[in-house]
Amino acid sequence: MGGKGRLVIVSNRLPVKIEGHPGKWKVTHSSGGLVSALTPVLRDRGGIWIGWAGTTEVLDLKTLREILGPASKQAGYRIYPVRLSREDVDSFYHGFSNEVIWPLFHDLQTRCRFEPEYWKSYRKVNGDFAKAIKKHTRPEDYVWVHDYQMVPVARLLRSSGVQRNCVFFLHIPFPPPDIFLKLPWREEFLKDFLEYDFVGFQTMRDRRNFTDCLKALLPDSRVTGRGPVATVTAGERRVRVAAMPISIDYRSFRDTAKSAKVNRILKELKSQVPWENIAIGVDRLDYTKGIPQRIRAFGEACRSFPELRGKIALIQIVVPSREDVPAYQELREEIEKLVSSVNGEFSTPGWIPIHYMHKSVSREELAAYYRLADIALVTPLKDGMNLVAKEYCACQVDDNGVLILSEFAGAAAQMHRSAILVNSYDIQGMADAIHEAVQMPLEKRKSRMRRLRAGIRRQNVFWWVDNYLRASTGKALVDFPEASMAPLFHALMKRAPEASTK
């Protein structure tokens, strides 16, 4: 790593997306965990973000840059778009990424469609990303590639004769061998990971699954070292593999939650949903998030514990996602049927058990909902991390809330001691957990929430990126004299004393 290297983030989606039509282009923020986690980091330190702007309209690069220019200026870092055609989006994005890797890596292999065309398109689009990296970066830059849509980038870059410091982070879980081995292109895909200098996973479980797959498919590979960072040797490749749980900008969520604007929204919400116990669910529309199971569990809680009726409400926010994929449309219909069935069974004049919203809310509204909720239901069937669990806690400025957390979320590895852990497939178990949360004495709620918040405050997103940089480059942040590093360094310094105070 040279001292002049810039941070280059590469991900399928840019943090902004282009919508509209010629003459009326609109640039909006994209949502999702990766963007939520990385935006504060680049905003603080500058750098480059390379990705797709979410439109398949045939726009030349000059026009694309013109549309994105103001957003890039405002963001404080450079945004370089990669163009994708409609066919690319169908086969690479909806196809290989979301109908093969996404379900397979969330242990839902029966949802996979192993189409050979998808694989070809996946590699072609990754080749396009490799070309963009070649064009916009310098040899001393630090290229940080993100997530399952972009695995072959390092190999394709290398095979085109370009040398870069390339590291990778997988935001989703890595499956165990009995599931991974079903992938028709398993060996090549696994070898793609080994083309990076450093590969980060969310949890030790994911890293172990990865090294178990290596042992199964590449018997001459060796894993050495214990602790969060180990070394894999396979043929001529030596790659460090690590468990590095992602986090949130704790301070920003906490401050938003305390702001006058959020207090105003909260006051209004309290008058609209006056029940003693409010539970909240916030998820992208996705079958991995366990939304139908959660709604059934909430109905079961109303059935099994009649004393809850009239006293508890669930607010379920479902953010539209992958709307043109039939499986997601079916999921939406399933959720809406379940909501109306529970509401039909239990509503009384003046009380509706489930308040369902299929829309995205502003960050302030989100913080107000988090504050309003006495209980968070974070119950994915499987999740790399789940940032909602951490955001909910950061916004509990009165230390009041109870977190009900799926044992299959990566977040459980860090939060299991002070959350109520559930098996998100166990409807009765989740209903019992809701009852337990309602009954939990205030002091117990507070001491658990304080512990959860202290953990996230310490291990926030800046801690994550600092750790990642140290582990992947072998240098501390202060060893990078590049000016663009300074803002992050200052951000870290500002945050350091806070860890010991509140």
Ligand code: GDG
């Ligand atoms: C992937 C992995 C991993 C949601 N609704 C609204 C809104 N959101 C924001 C949340 C949160 C983000 O979206 C969702 O993050 P998750 O972590 O829950 O999930 P994925 O999108 O699936 O992300 C996941 C993550 O990457 C990071 O590594 O944790 O496991 O699957 O930040 O707040 N934000 C606003 N309005 C909404 O309506 N403003």
